[in-house]
Amino acid sequence: MAGVFLPCQYLRSRNSHTPSSLSRSQHSMTSPLTGKRTERPSPDPLDDKPLAKKAKPLAPSQSFADVLKEMPVNETVLDRRGNAINGDEDLVFQYVDMQLHHFNWDVALVFGVTEEGVRVLVHLNGLSGLPQSETCGPLQTFMLFNEITAMSWMEIPASRFRAVDAFEMLSHNQVEVAVKHGDIIFHPPEGPWTKSAPLRILSFDIQSMVSPGNRMPRYEHEPVLQIGNMLSxxxxxxxxxxxxxxxxxCSDIAGADIRSYETEKDMLLAWRAYVVEADPDVIVGHDIACLDIPQLLLRAWTLELAEFACLGRLKDVYAEAFMQPVNYRKVKDAPILAGRLQLDTRQYMAESTIRRTNLTTTKRPKCDLTTVAFEFLxxxxEDIPSARIEGLQLAGPDERRKLAVYCLKETHLPLEIFHCPKLRCFDEAVEAARSSEKYMYRPFREFLRNGRNKS
Structure with a gap:
């Protein structure tokens, strides 16, 4: 079944014929952090623009450090917002994600959030009793039969569900219950059921080493240096x-919690634990589908950290990333994190620009973070040239602080785009999914991964 992999199988090779980044010669490069580098050749005296003049000045966004100071007190202890439900009351929750049980296709796993902020997982039993369709799988048949659309509300009478025993629990969620599919009430998104649960949003950004001459990091030998995170x-x-x-x-940054590690392995495992503890419903970032999440998974694979790939809400279910260069990755191939939606603001803005300007899909709109932030926010x-990242990393804690402030701003801007009233990214995507003939009765994550424009 797609999305479920054994620890040693959570990566698949694709497009093995793609050149350059996977070639043997490039694997032999020395590590940017530990290996010695050959000095760059001296500039040609006949060149009127030698390397020293071509280099852009380093201009990290130090002003964002002042913005961080003005933010409310940072909550270093993450709030899981409740940890139980009353078994004598009906269970009412907003559906976030849904998938089939990885061993039993007669069971649908429904992830949801109550109005009080409790994260629940519902085991819906008895899908085989529904009318079967030759064109739809069990999950789509169930959603179509009950007319379940994106982010709709569901209700289970207290007398109809049972708490799942500890040895049966499949997830990290606060509550797990089991119920027959016919005992659940589905509310169409109308009237009072248009409200939203207090969804937890994680915005993140990574900074990786980039070898001289490259524009993007390669997972084989270029480590992740920093991971910025903001919860809202x-x-x-x-x-x-x-x-x-x-x-x-890294030197202190007022308004931010800095967690430093001696090795990349320790840092990645600590970040994975942070994500599980923070338990976000939606993960946001600019180009996270093609860059950040695959890059993290591939670095973890390189470092033999199989457990890192358990980034979703289900225990022992591993996300997958295609083993291919950044330029060959596609949003529709983005890793699936069970129970967590992903909204890539770069993909969203590209589609939004095409709709607003009537561009043909053969023209790629300019949707880099700089352009989007200036237009809508x-x-x-301010960019740090990739050629200067290694220098900042090796220069000491004060210079790493500059990189960290820059990374935190790269983390904050997608969150501002997400909440921007001009865009209404999430709400607009929910409305579009509900009205889409193709995705109306499919898990919302499929709409977010595949988008609405043909490419």
């Missing part, structure tokens, strides 16, 4: 928790 609740644009994981020490994003 839907419709609350100011993050209640701001945290950054750094490889090696009236904010600028």
């Amino acid at each position: 609740v839907k419709d609350a644009s100011v993050p209640y928790s701001r945290c950054i994981f750094t490889l090696d020490t 009236s904010k600028t994003k």
Whole structure:
């Protein structure tokens, strides 16, 4: 079944004929952090623009450090917002994600959030009793039969569900219950059922080493240096928790929690534990589908950290990433994190630009973070040239602080795009999925992964 893999099988090779980045010669490069490098050749005296003049000045966004200072007190202890339900009351929750049980296709696993913020997993039994369709699988048949659309509300009478025993629990969710599919009430998104549960949003960004001459990191030998994170609740644009994981020490940043590690392995495993503990419903970022999440999974595979791939809500279910260069990755191939939706603001803005400007899909709209932030947020994003990242990393904790402030701003901007009232990214995507003939009765994550524009 797609999305379920053994620890040693959570990566698949695709497009093995693709050139360059997977070639044997490139695997032999020395590590950017530990190996010696050949000095760059001296500039040609006949060149009127030698290397020294071509290099762009380093301009990390130090002003964002002042923005961080003004944010509310950082919550370093993550709030899981409740840990139980009353068995004498009906269970009412907003559906977030759904998939088939990985061993029993007669059971659907429904992830949801109550109005009080309790994360639940419902085992819906008896799908085989539904009318079978030759064109639809069990899950789509169930959703079509009950007219379940994206982010709709469900209700289970107290007398109809039972708490799942500890040895049967499949997830990290606070509550797991089992019920027959015919005993659940499905509310169409009308009237009072148009409300939203307090969804937890995680925005993150990674900074990786990039070898000279490359524009993008390669997973084989270029380590992840920093991972910036911000946690927010839907419709609350100011993050209640701001945290950054750094490889090696980093000077303090007021308003942010800095967690430093001696090795990349330790940092990646600690970040995975952070995601499980934070338990986000939606993960946001700019280009996370093609870059950040696959890059993290592939680095973990390179470092033989199989357990890292358990980033979803189900225990022992591993996300997969295609073993291919960044330029060959596609959003529709983005890793699935069970029970967590992913909204890639770069993909969303590309589709939004095509719709607003009537561009043909053969023309690629310019949707880099700098352009989007300036157009919709009236904010600028100062870039650190990739050639300077290694220098900052090796220069000491004060210089790594500059990189960390920049990374945190790269983390904050997608969160602002997510909450931008001009865009209404999430709400607009929900409405589009509900009205889409193709995705109306499919899990919402499929709409977010595949988008609505043909390409």
